[in-house]
Structures are given as C-alpha cells and as structure tokens.
Amino acid sequence: MDKPDYLQGNVDSWQQEAVNYVEAAELAWASPEPYWGIWRIPNREVGFLPDSLAGQRCIELGCGTAYVSAWMVRRGGDVSAIDPTPNQLATARRLQQEHGLDIDIREGFAEQLPFADDTFDFAISEYGACLWADPYLWIPEAARVLKPGGQLAFLTNSPLMVMCTPDYDADGPTKRELLRPYFDMHAINWPDEPGSTEFHLPHGEMIDLLRANQLTVERLVELRAPNDATTRYLWASPEWAHLWPSEEVWFVNKSAT
Template sequence: MPLRDGDRAGHLELNRRYWDEEAAAAHGPLARDHWARTEIRWGLWGTPESEVSVLPGEMTGARAVELGCGTAYVSAGLARAGARPVGIDLSERQLATAHAMQEEFGLRFPLVLGDAERLPFADGAFDLAVSEYGASLWCAPRRWIPEAARVLAPGGQLVFLRYSPLFALCARPGEQASAALLRPLFGMDRLDWGGRVEFVLPHGEMLRLLRSHGFVVEDLIEVRAPRPAHREYAEVSAGWARRWPSEEIWKARLAG
C-alpha cells in the first residue's frame, strides 16, 4: 500500500512494513489459539470479556467494525456473539492469516485491506467499533478517532485497548518496562521505536479528544496482570503489570 498524501511522518508505511515483513511471522502462529477461544479475551494478559464487560450485552445483528484487525480473532468473537463484523487492516500478511483462519474455522465476514485513518465506509455504517492494539496503538489518534466517530451511528459504541500512558513513560526499546520514569508525560504522543511507530496520548488529552468528536466516556479499565500469568513479554513482565497497568480499555458512546 503506497504512502498516502498527508502522512507527514510516514508512520503508516513504516508500520505496514513492520507488520508485513517482521511482526506477522511472530503473530501468525498465535492466530489459531486466539481463534479457538470461546470467549473474547483482551490484550497481553488475556483479560476475559466476562470480567470487564465492555461490549454490548446483546450483539445479535449489530454492525461492527474492527479497526486494525490483524488476524481478526476479535472479529471472530464478535461474529460468534451474533454481530456482523467487518475487519480492516493495512497488512496484507495479517489479512492472509485471517482468511486462512476463516477457512479453518468456517466463519465468514468481510476483511478489508485499508487504512483506519481514512476508512472506506459510509457515515453511520456501524453500531460498534472495536480496536485491540490495532488502530488504537498504531494509528494517529487525532485521525482514527474522528473516523471512528464518522462511521458510527448515533448511540454507537467505541471500545479500544491500548498501552497505558504509565507503561509508555517507563518503556524503552528492546528492554522490559522499568520502575523508573524514562520520558516526560507532557508532550507525549508519538513513540518511535526504530522500525515502527506507536501512539499513546496521556489520559487528559485522550479524554478531550474523544469528547471533541461527540463521545461520552463510559468506562476506563486499567488492566492488571493475573496471578499466575500465562506468559511473560519482552516489553513488560507480569510482575510489573501486577503493580502498575501496562494496558487499559476505554469504553465510549457516540452521543445521539
């Protein structure tokens, strides 16, 4: 996918290359386990939806879009719950894995190669927008959040999971999160990790951004790693994430 006009810093192209050339090889083998889950589980620590309750209680027939769907296991969970999901991602390799999982599990829904900062969908086309470490981390929030608002119908719900600002303050490329603050909070937005770019806005800025596009924030869940955790990660240990939140889930509704 070529770099589009207006992508001043080139993060879309950089991230596309990262996922197509590096990350997909590591994440692809996990797809089968994720698709086999009987319940949607969120984030690094596999937090079950029954514990956080961020999705609508009744999803039968709900029009849903997963922004930055990757291998689309969240969309698969939405489909099993009765929703009508569409997944969009800028990585051809990730979508190829998603198509393979659809064949294996016999579950069909549209998968679109595209950019969550410029969605190819009509205004008000969806009742629910979801992002789990997709657009919520890899896209510029001042671009993808207005697009999410545009494609949601009045009263539609936005649920997204991202790294917590506290984790971002303590993170350094190639190392596990530290117990010390390594960067300033003020002015934090874009995090350059060499071969990829991630975005983490502080809480106040994120809240104001959501409100400016018509969202009412209904919940903010700071996720704690369970004991015992099913695994450790190169970027953060379970011990760290039991003391401080490494990730968080936002739940917001479009006023209508």
C-alpha cells in the same frame, strides 16, 4: 487525507512481524471465550465484548489476524474488519475459511475508512488502530462511521507503562521509575523497532480529543495482571503490571443526536 509519513513504515514492519502472530491467532480463533491483551484476561472480567451483538453492525479497526472479529460474529454481529497489512490479512482469511465464518475483511487504513457515515453500532480495536494509527486521524474516522448512540471500545497500553518502559529490550522490562515525559506524549519510535511508529496520548488529551468528536467516556478499565501472569512479550513485567496498569480499555459512546 494527505498520506502521513508513518503509514508505510508501520505496514512494512507488520509485514515482517505477521509470521510471529500466526500461532497466537490460531489459538484465539479456536477459543470460545475471548481473552485480552498481554495477560490474556478473560472477557468475563473485562466486558470488552458484550455477550450479544445480535443485529449489530460491527467494525474492527486494525484487525490483524481478525480473531476479535471472529468472536464478534459468534456473538451474532454483522462484522467488517479492516487492516492495511497483507500478511496479517492472509492469516485472517485462511482462518476465516477454516472456521467457516462470514466476515467482510478489507485491506485499508483506519485513518480513511471505506464506509459511509453512521454505518456501525459498535467499533473495536485491540492494539490495532488504537496503537498504530495517529489518534487525531483515526478517532474522527471511527466517530464518523459510528451511528448516533453507537459505541467505540479500544484496548492499548497505558501511558504509565509507556513512561516506565526502557528504550531498548536489552534494558529489561518496565521499570519502577519514569523514563520519559508524560506531557507531549504522542508518536513513539522504539529504537529496537526502526521504521515503526506507535501512538499514545495523555489521558486528559485523549478525553479532549474524544469529546471534540462527540464521543463521551463511559468507562476506563485499567487492566491488572493476575498473580500468576506470564507473557511472551519481553518488555512487559507481570510483577509491575500486578501493581500498576500496563493496559487500559476505553469505552466511549457517540452522542445520540
């Protein structure tokens, strides 16, 4: 793979951001019940993680502080986790030691996974590779390392929220108007976060990309903020996200043959 331009910018940005994710990581590692996304929705309402992963080879793509990996180990999974940002992995490794859990933590990019074809039963990403890596590069890699019949699940912002979010944090959270186009949505550079690049695709294009990689959509769960929702993210509005989906979870299966 030729190294895409955005890779280093995203690592540099996460090297700076990592300190702001330590406290949330400590709470998540300590929580017996997984919870997800901006609104911390309990796993029992989303089913992002199955109750048991016993006997399953699992990988977290863009693990950050690796609390998702911790939850997978506690469900019986044999877990690998990969992320390119040393400061995020330092938190992950410290918490792994404190909690005494066995996770194969690697430094690396989801666009070029250091694993053989057909290795994993289950791959997951919560705002990791699915937000910070080009889907045209990480989805083929995820499909490659999944076993036939394996599942990929990922949680990220909805294209609708991306369309309705102003460029600058100072302009307030998500609006009730379309501020950017849907067609041609792909790499997005928010001006308040210079140097970093996010990726989002329109739904039809995402489904085509998944299908081109032998991945069939089983479910698309659009997450709704609860009535009393709060968040530490200034760009997210609980009122908006109670009426429209700010986040979505894709469940896709690799064909069995």
